Amino acid sequence: xxxxxxxxxxxxxxxxxxxxxxxxxxxxxxxxxxxxxxxxxxxxxxxxxxxxxxxxxxxxxxxxxxxxxxxxxxxxxxxxxxxxxxxxxxxxxxxxxxxxxxxxxxxxxxxxxxxxxxxxxxxxxxxxxxxxxxxxxxxxxxxxxxxxxxxxxxxxxxxxxxxxxxxxxxxxxxxxxxxxxxxxxxxxxxxxxxxxxxxxxxxxxxxxxxxxxxxxxxxxxxxxxxxxxxxxxxxxxxxxxxxxxxxxxxxxxxxxxxxxxxxxxxxxxx
Amino acid sequence: xxxxxxxxxxxxxxxxxxxxxxxxxxxxxxxxxxxxxxxxxxxxxxxxxxxxxxxxxxxxxxxxxxxxxxxxxxxxxxxxxxxxxxxxxxxxxxxxxxxxxxxxxxxxxxxxxxxxxxxxxxxxxxxxxxxxxxxxxxxxx
Numbered sequence: 001x002x003x004x005x006x007x008x009x010x011x012x013x014x015x016x017x018x019x020x021x022x023x024x025x026x027x028x029x030x031x032x033x034x035x036x037x038x039x040x041x042x043x044x045x046x047x048x049x050x051x052x053x054x055x056x057x058x059x060x061x062x063x064x065x066x067x068x069x070x071x072x073x074x075x076x077x078x079x080x081x082x083x084x085x086x087x088x089x090x091x092x093x094x095x096x097x098x099x100x101x102x103x104x105x106x107x108x109x110x111x112x113x114x115x116x117x118x119x120x121x122x123x124x125x126x127x128x129x130x131x132x133x134x135x136x137x138x139x140x141x142x143x144x145x146x147x148x149x150x151x152x153x154x155x156x157x158x159x160x161x162x163x164x165x166x167x168x169x170x171x172x173x174x175x176x177x178x179x180x181x182x183x184x185x186x187x188x189x190x191x192x193x194x195x196x197x198x199x200x201x202x203x204x205x206x207x208x209x210x211x212x213x214x215x216x217x218x219x220x221x222x223x224x225x226x227x228x229x230x231x232x233x234x235x236x237x238x239x240x241x242x243x244x245x246x247x248x249x250x251x252x253x254x255x256x257x258x259x260x261x262x263x264x265x266x267x268x269x270x
Numbered sequence: 271x272x273x274x275x276x277x278x279x280x281x282x283x284x285x286x287x288x289x290x291x292x293x294x295x296x297x298x299x300x301x302x303x304x305x306x307x308x309x310x311x312x313x314x315x316x317x318x319x320x321x322x323x324x325x326x327x328x329x330x331x332x333x334x335x336x337x338x339x340x341x342x343x344x345x346x347x348x349x350x351x352x353x354x355x356x357x358x359x360x361x362x363x364x365x366x367x368x369x370x371x372x373x374x375x376x377x378x379x380x381x382x383x384x385x386x387x388x389x390x391x392x393x394x395x396x397x398x399x400x401x402x403x404x405x406x407x408x409x410x411x
Contacts, residue, residue, distance in 0.1 A: 026364065043316065043333065043408075045334075045335070049338060192336070196336075199385070199386075201333070201387040
C-alpha cells in the first residue's frame with residue numbers, strides 16, 4: 001500500500017493542472033472588439049422562454065390571461081404586422097393554458113393575417129400542423145410550431161423586402177408577451193418574477209430598429225410612433241445596471257403601458 | 271448588357287453557395303441540439319449563421335432569463351474544421367456551466383444567474399477551407 005502512494009503522487013504531478021486544460025478558453029473577453037452590429041443585435045426571445053420561468057415560480061392562471069378577441073385587421077400593413085405578432089404571442093399563452101380550441105382559432109387567424117400581408121404560403125403548413133397538434137394535445141410540438149410560424153412569417157417578409165415590417169411582428173409579440181408577464185408578476189409579486197423584465201438591450205435594439213425605419217410612411221404611422229414613445233417610457237423602468245431591482249409599482253406601470261398598446265394594435269380604431 | 275448579366279449571374283451563384291453552406295451547417299447545428307430536445311429542452315426555430323476565416327470570431331447576442339437553462343449548439347458543414355462556442359455575460363466574463371467540442375459540432379450550456387444579455391462567441395480554431403460556414407441554434411427549458 002505504501003508503495004502505491006508515491007506512484008499516485010507521481011501520476012498526479014504528470015497530469016496537466018485543471019487551469020492549463022481550461023487555458024484555451026479565455027475567462028474574459030473585450031466585447032468592444034467585436035463589431036457593434038454583432039453585439040447590439042439581440043436575438044429576440046419567444047414568449048414561451050419567459051413563460052417557462054413563470055411556470056417554475058408558481059402556477060399562473062394562463063386561461064385567465066387569454067383575451068376574448070384576437071383583434072381586427074384594419075388593412076393597415078403596420079397594424080397587421082403588429083397584430084400578427086400579438087396573435088402569435090396569444091398562441092403561446094393558449095398553449096400554456098392547454099386550450100386546444102383557442103389554439104386552433106389562433107392557428108387559423110395567423111393564416112388569415114399572413115394572407116393580408118402576402119406571406120400566406122409561408123405559414124400554410126404551420127397552421128395545419130398547429131391544428132393537428134392542438135387536437136392531439138401535443139403541447140411542446142404546438143409551441144414549436146408557433147415559434148416556427150413566427151420565423152417563417154418574418155423570413156417570408158424579409159424575402160419580399162419588408163424587413164422593417166417584419167420587425168413589427170417581433171415587437172407586437174414582445175408587447176403582448178410583456179403585458180402578460182407583468183400581469184402575472186403583479187398578481188403575485190416577487191423579485192425573481194420582476195427580474196424577467198430586465199431586458200434593456202432588447203428594448204434598445206427595438207428602439208434602434210424603429211428609429212432606423214427608412215420607409216417614411218411606415219416611420220410616421222400612428223401606431224409606430226406610439227410604440228416608439230411607449231418603449232421610451234418603459235426603458236427607465238426596467239433598470240439600468242445588472243442587479244437593479246424592479247419595483248412592484250414599475251411592473252404595474254409597464255403592464256398599463258403595454259396593455260394600452262395591445263389595445264391600440266388590436267382595436268378597429270387603430 | 272452582357273457584362274451586367276454575367277455580374278448578376280455571378281452574384282446569384284455566390285449567394286446561392288453562401289446560403290447552401292449556412293443551410294448545411296444549420297442541419298449540423300440541429301443535429302448537435304437533438305440530444306437536448308430528448309432531454310426536454312425546446313429548440314428554437316430561429317437560427318444564426320454565417321462564414322468565418324480561420325481564427326476569426328463572431329458574437330451572437332441573446333436575451334436570457336434567470337430560471338431557465340440553455341444549450342447553445344454549433345454546427346459546420348466543413349469536414350475537419352474545429353469550431354468552438356463559449357458563453358459570456360455583458361461584462362465579457364465567461365459564464366458557461368460547461369462546453370464541449372467534437373468533430374463538426376460544439377455546444378455550451380448556461381444556467382443564467384441573472385436575467386440579461388449574454389454573448390455566444392463562435393471561433394473557427396482550424397479549418398481546411400478559407401471560409402467556414404457555421405450555424406447556431408439554442409434550446410431552453
